[in-house]
Amino acid sequence: MENRFLFKFHGAAKEVGRSCIEICATGPEGPARILLDAGLKITEDREFFDDYPTEIDRPDEIDAVFLSHAHLDHTGALPFLNHMGLECPILCNSLTKEVAKLLLMDSLKIELLEKHSSVYNKNNITRVMDLIRPISMYQKDHIKGIWYKFYDAGHIPGSTCIVLEINGKRILYTGDVNHIETNLLHGSNEKFNNIDIMICESTYGDREHPNRESEEKRFLDTIQRTIEDGGSVLVPAFAVGRAQEVLMMLSKRHFGVPIYLDGMAKKVTKLYMQNGASLKDASALEKAWSGAIPIGGWQDRKEVVKQQAIIVTTSGMMDGGPVIEYARHHYFETKNLIVLTGYQAEGCNGRMLLEEGTLKLNEDVVKVRCKVEKFDFSAHSGCAQLKTMIKNIKPKVLILQHGEEKSIKNLASWCDFSEVHTPDIDEEIEVIM
Ligand SMILES: [Zn+2]
Known part of the structure; x- marks a missing residue:
């Protein structure tokens, strides 16, 4: 039997942010439309149409959403889509x-703070939470004739890779x-x-990470030197995963x-x-937590x-928060x-701090006089690991997304054993197999 799969990339196509992939296919229970992730793109000015995947036709007819992990660029559009009619598991x-x-609660708070309005409200977040069906790692089940199984992705706690099976195609x-x-x-x-078809992230598709151990040592040494010289150290960190690391x-x-530990990282920890x-x-995390002092407010x-x-x-x-x-x-x-x-x-x-040595602090742009250092503790595989993974899997079709254009180009030109696609935003890719 011939299968036709249609992939639509509503975001994270030649960019990082707003992951939202729609798959249309016909399984044993008839036609199905699903989403892989439903993310938000956080742009500098948070212009509405840049933030959300707005080109999804009839969100009320989506049959299921599969979430790989909690980061907002993979989940942030869920309340918006619920507001637009999405009501599926x-x-x-x-x-x-x-x-x-x-x-999601924090994202809404920021949106209200910055734009004084939001298209959705707290009830949409509550509804999204009610729609979630908790799935365990490695539990195989099906929905609308589509089999699925979640695997460990090693990116943040709880993060997953997802395998779908439709009419025997994986x-x-x-x-x-x-x-x-x-x-x-x-x-x-x-x-x-x-x-058969692999939809692969490409964040570091054109570069490698430094050795983890030496990077950690350089990080601790740099902080120690600053402390010995009488300075203080400010470590901006993502609340989810990075702050704990x-x-x-x-x-x-x-x-x-x-x-001291401040911001949402406290609750996440x-x-x-x-x-x-x-x-x-x-x-080890409990020990680290007990060695830090949580900060309560201003x-x-x-x-x-x-x-x-x-x-x-x-x-x-450094775009907001404490x-x-x-x-x-x-x-x-x-x-x-x-x-x-x-x-x-x-x-x-x-990025502005690194490239121009300036920071935007509320309304003022200031020239920064303190020392600035950047370290690479990425939670994404580097180029070599991505290539090894792709080579081991050898998919018939490889779709590269979630990476800046040069990363995607580099991986695409390297891969000579699969049919490779590098979609643009809202491009539809048809695979028949
Ligand atoms: Zn992530």
Whole structure:
């Protein structure tokens, strides 16, 4: 029997952000329309039409949504789509659900703060939570004639790769994947067989990461030198995954100054500790947590900025959150240090800091006088690991997405054993097999 699959990329096509892939296929129970992830693109000005996947025809007729992990660029559009009529089951594991709930509430708060209005409201988030059907890792089941199974992606706690089976044809969606061992996770070690179509992330499709151990040592040494010179250290970090990784690294040394933790990372860390089985070493995270002091609000912050300290806080790209408040007290002192610990998207404050040495702090753009260092603790596989994974799987069809154009081009020109697609936004790709 001939199968026709239609893939529509509503985002994350030659870009990072707004992952939302629609698949139309006809299974044993008739035609089905599903979504793989439903993400939000966080742009500098949060222009509405840039944020959400708006080209989805009849969201009320979608049969199921599969979520790979909780990050907003994979889940942030769910309340918007619910507002537009989406009412189908949403499948993901319970940790992803809990973390997504925190992130969605926070995203709405930021949107209301910045734009004073949102197309959706809190009820849509509540409804999305009600629509979620918790799925366990490696549990095989089906919906609307589509078989599915979730595998460990090693990207953040609870993150998954998803295999779908429609009429015996197997589709692998990698989500965001990491094969490198970190303090928080083992890294993905999954083997996939007989994959016909692979939808692969390409974030680092054109570059490698530095050696993890030496990067960690350089990170701790740089902080130690700053502390010994009498400076304070500000570590902007993503609340989900990165802040915990940073705390775990910091807990390996004694710096002799307090380590503060601010922003949503506090709640996420608690959720991770309650879900210890999702971590490599739950006791190591507990030790790191007990070595840090959580900050409650602006009054605490006023005290913290008067002291020499290490402050780990959101947001990781310095585009909002408590980090702005800390940076105001931090940037003009040459002995202080700002340590960037993750991907800095085009147009974000952290990228501007790296490229131009300036920061936007509320309305003011300031010239930064403190030291700035960038470290690579990425939760994504580097180019070599992506190639190894693709080579081991050898899919008949490879679709490259979730990467900037040069990353996708590099992987596409390397892969000579599969039919390769590099979709643009809202492009439809038809596969017949
Ligand atoms: Zn992610």
